[in-house]
Amino acid sequence: MTYSDVLIIGSGIAALQLASQLSQDKNVRIITKSTVRTANSYLAQGGIAAAIGKEDHPDKHHTDTLEAGRFHNHEETVRKIIDEAPKLIQEMYKKGCHFDHDSEGNLLLGMEGAHSEKRIVHGGGDATGKRMIEFLLTQLKANIFLEENIYVYELIVDEKQEKCIGVKGKRLDGSIEYFFAQHIVLATGGCGQLYSFTSNAETVTGDGIVMAYLAGAEIADMEFIQFHPTLLYVNGETKGLVSEAVRGEGAILVDENDVPIMEGVHPYKDLAPRHVVSQTIYENIKKGKQVFLDISNIKNFENRFPSITLLCTQNDIKLKDGKIPVVPGSHFLMGGIKTDFIGRSSIKNLYAIGEASCTGLHGANRLASNSLLEGLYQGKMLAELINVEDRANPPQEYLTIVYPVVKKQHHLPDIVTLQTRMMEYVGIVRSKESLTVQRKWLDQFGLKQIGRELDGCSSEDLTKIFMLTAAKLITNAALLRTESRGGHFRSDYPFEDDLNWCKKQIVYQRQGEKSNEYVKAALAN
Structure with missing residues (x-):
């Protein structure tokens, strides 16, 4: 058993930003279930x-964020984060993070979908995330201990004091270890791997969100899944992401007959909000058409997009032909653990930052390139909050807790079956019929009882349990929201319903049946 001042679960931008900003007098532990470079x-x-x-202003960025989010956003959160964005970028740049710039040191700005101005800062062309992670790793101080390959699977909650006090984790050999801390931070990402087509890393299976739900934290907006329009599609499989920046540089979506598919669909055409582009591609594919990204107008594509060039080369795509085959896939979860703009959850001492959290910044659909921004902001602000708090002495009564372990075997479906069903029934286009079919299928696995018996489960079964539980949260929320908004599209309710749904969140809370009235009504049907 170990005790830390701050325990961070996850190793992405939000996690490393937080760790790098914490005071050196704090004892900090970062735990990740794989390796730090697989986030x-x-x-x-x-x-x-x-x-x-020069032509941009935070007001424009604010407006674009609300428009993309279909006005489901929390406006105060949007304002706080967007206003801080220029300062966050300049701080990292001055510290030595190598963003792309011209010969005079001015940052180069790109255009992406649903933005009204060029405002996207890149690093290494199309390797921004990698460059930022590598930079933040250099900022970690001696007070920060990073452990890889530990699968955190349960939050430990002191029910008398109503606060989170630690987590349980499994090592590769199956042994269980308990980690206690004054502050527990979930930075575990979303749940993109629930779908057969996804841009997400293999480790992104909804763990943190489900752990928080099982512990009684509020979970919100799970129906809002962003499907990225352009994943490389080869032999029936997705092979990786083709950045929206490619369309920002002039690429257009065409069918197999070179007919542009976004003409007449939206004023921004190929740079329309992601849900519009994804649905349009999906409709073409359902009609039996193949969709390509025509890159023939982009000069020096290989130099501008080296990572995408390598991805295409590895999958035998000949860029000289000027076409990249694409399909939409799950990319980002707008919902998650309900928090304020800093990351405080509904459980004392438990925080969530990055994609695992739902701050309200993204609304019903994330504006392109706002996610890394959110992680940077939350990491910095949460560090400022924790830094001014006094350190607490390790509570000895927690460190002597013994949890009996009983081996458990559960009848659970294989992951591929779940992913295929989620893509088909709870994917880009949904309906009451498809969602009801999926909910009935999910109900058969007894997830409520299984969620109380995690210690004896293998890591493989834990992953299935987390994925099935997250799938159920998404399915129920999608069934309840009887409108289409942002990343949530219902073919039986194809229009936005501002009167009944614009600002209303679907909030789940397991303990004490505290879910809001919308959830109770849905689960009763």
Whole structure:
């Protein structure tokens, strides 16, 4: 058993930003279930949005964020984070993070979908996430201890004091270890691996969100899944992300007959909000058409997008032909553990930052390149909050807790079956019929009882349990929201319903049946 002042679960941008900003008198431990360089953040090709151009202003960035989020956003949170964006970028740049710039040191700004100005800061062309992670790793001080390959699977909550006091984790050999801390931070990302087509790392399976839900924290907006329009599609499989920045540089989406598919669909055409582009591609694919990204107008593509060039080369795509085959896939979760803009959850001493959290910044659909920004902001602000708090002495009564372990075997489906069903029934286009079919299928696995018996489960079964539980949260929320908004599209309710749904969140809270009235109504049907 170990005790830390701050325990961080996850190793992406938000986690490392927090760790690097914490005071050196804090004892900090970072735990990640794989390795530090397998986080979603490390794979991020896109950049960070910030209104630093001469013609730009935070007000424009604010407006674009609300428009993309279909006005489901928490406006105060949007304002706080967007206003801070230029300062966050400049701070990292001055510290030595190598963002792309011209010969005079001015940051180069790119355009992405749903932005009204060029405001995307990149690093290494299309390797922004990798460059930022590598930089933040150099900022970690001697007071920070990083442990890889520990699968954190349960939060330990002191029910009398109503606060989180630690976590349980499994090592590669199956042994269980308990980690206690004054502050517990979940930075575990979203749940993109629930879908058969996804841009997400293999480790992104909803762990932190489900752990928080099982512990009684509030979970919100799980129906809002962003499907990225352009994943490389080869032989029926997705092979990786083709950044939106490619369309920002002039690429257009065409069908197999070279007909542009975004003409007449949206005023921004190929740079329309992601849900619009994804749905349009999906409709073409359902009609039996193949969709390509036509890159023939982009000069020096290989130099501008080296990571994408390598990805295509590895999958035998000949860029000289000027076409990249694409398909939409799950990319980002707008919902998650409900927090304030800093990351405080509904459970004392438990925080969530990055994609695992739901601050309200993204609303119903994330504006491109706002996610790394959110992680940087939350990491910095949460560090400022924790830094001024007095250190607490390790509570000895916690360190002597013994948890009996009983081996458990559960009848659970294979992951591929779950992913295929989520793509088909709870994917880009949903309906009451498809969602009801999926909910009935999920109900058969007895997840409520299983969630109380995690110690004896193998790591493989834990992953399935987390994925199935997250799938159920998404399915129930999607069934309840009887409208289409942002990343949530219902073919039986194809229009936004501002009167009944614009600002209303679907909030789950397991303990004490505290879910809001919308959830109770849905679960009763």
